[in-house]
Each structure stands twice: as structure tokens, then as C-alpha cells.
Amino acid sequence: MLHVWLHIDPRSSVPMYQQVVEGVKEAVARGVLNPGDKLPSVRELAMELTINHNTVAKAYQELEREHVIEVIRGRGTFIATEPDIPDLSVRVRELKEEMVRWIVEAHHLHLSDEELVELFQTVLREWREGRETL
Template identity: 40%
Template sequence: MFFSIEPGGDVPIYEQIVRQVKLAVADGVLVGGQMVPSVRQLAGELAINPNTIARAYQQLQADLVLEPLRGRGMIVRRDSLARCTKARNSLVGDAVRRALADALGGGMTPEALRELFEAELHRQAESVNANGSNP
């Protein structure tokens, strides 16, 4: 599994991991019953303190996304897809609300926003269709 971590970003690293695991489940990259990397393995790959990974995994357990598999590690819960899809939709909705507030507050008209949105949506959809993955 690939993680994109921004150490100096506004979002704490553990929360970035939580979000990315939820997005991966919602997108079908991670499926119910699939093992996730161990704390030690992921900490080594990302050059992050193992306690940060452990905190993310604890949060994912509390959010009913991961569950421990006795003696083997952590797996994605088989019933986590709906929760992760809802979380993804919430994250995207929050980002859209922030972008709209910034644009309207900066003087863009609803018509200009609509044109920009439609053009970017078309570009992104073409990119996904051409690559078979996210841009």
C-alpha cells in the first residue's frame, strides 16, 4: 500500500494515515479481510515513529475499519466499506465547501465557478479513464 505523507502539513501524520486507509477501503484498494502492513513495517517504509502508526491503527480500530487478527496483525474489517465510503464523501464534501467559500469570498461568480468545476471535472474524468486510476 502506498501512502503520501506530508510531514509539515496542517493535518497530523497519524490522521493522514487514517484518511488514506479509509480512502483506500472506499476505493476498493483495500478490501475486507486484507492484511495491512505491521506497525514496524509501515514505520520503516515511511520513516515515521512507530507510535504514530500505532496511534493511526488504534483510531482505525475505534472507527471500526481495522481489527486485530490474533497473532498475525491487523486486517480490514469485512463490514468497513460503507463506513469508509461515508468518510470519503464527508472529506470530499468538506474540501468542496472550503474551496467554494474561498472562491466566492475571493469574488468569483457562481457562473465562473460552475464553468471551472465542469472543465476540471471533465479533465479529471478523462485522466482517470485514460490511466485507469486517479490522476
């Protein structure tokens, strides 16, 4: 089985294990992976991506910490059903801080607030369309 929903770039400055984390999260958000779906084993995915199984394991641990997947020793890893996020307020705050960074960046690109909101809505709409066509 090939897992076309995951692509990583070994030469990227962002760590490979984090690319795996983001790839899985994006696949879930896009509906490519759904609650209960089984993920490839650490060794299988490591083989496919030609990386070390420890790197995949590190990604899975991070995903479990964020409640994206559920790990059952001896059986495998599965996409989690959607529970309450314990530290939701913390993560929303982090998201807002991230947004402030965009705003600052947009200022240096001479984008007005209106243009920035419009840009965001465009990206959101495009992403939605891409999700629906899957």
C-alpha cells in the first residue's frame, strides 16, 4: 500500500518528523484520513519515506500528544475520534499569536487590513474547494 497523502522533503529546513506530523494533520483535515483509519506502522512508513523508524516514531508520539491519533501497543496507530482538547485555550492563544505574526508580516508587504482579510478568505475558500473535490 502506498500512502500518497504524505510527502516529505529531506532537504527542507523543517525537521522531517514535523513534516510527517503536518502531513498527517493535513490529511485528516482534508478528509483523506478519517477517524478509525489505521496508519502505516513506524517501520513501514519509515521504509517508504526512506527514513529511520525512530523519526517516524517521534512524529507519531507528537501526533498522539496532540490527540490526532491513538496508539495501541502491539496493534498499531489509528486516527482518533474527536474528543475534547484538554489544552484548547492554550492552543487557540498560540494560534492568535501566529496570526499577529502574519499581520506584522503583511504590514511589511504593504497589505492593508482589508486586503489581508480578503486574502485570508480567498485562501480559506480555495482550500475548501480543494477539500470538496477529494
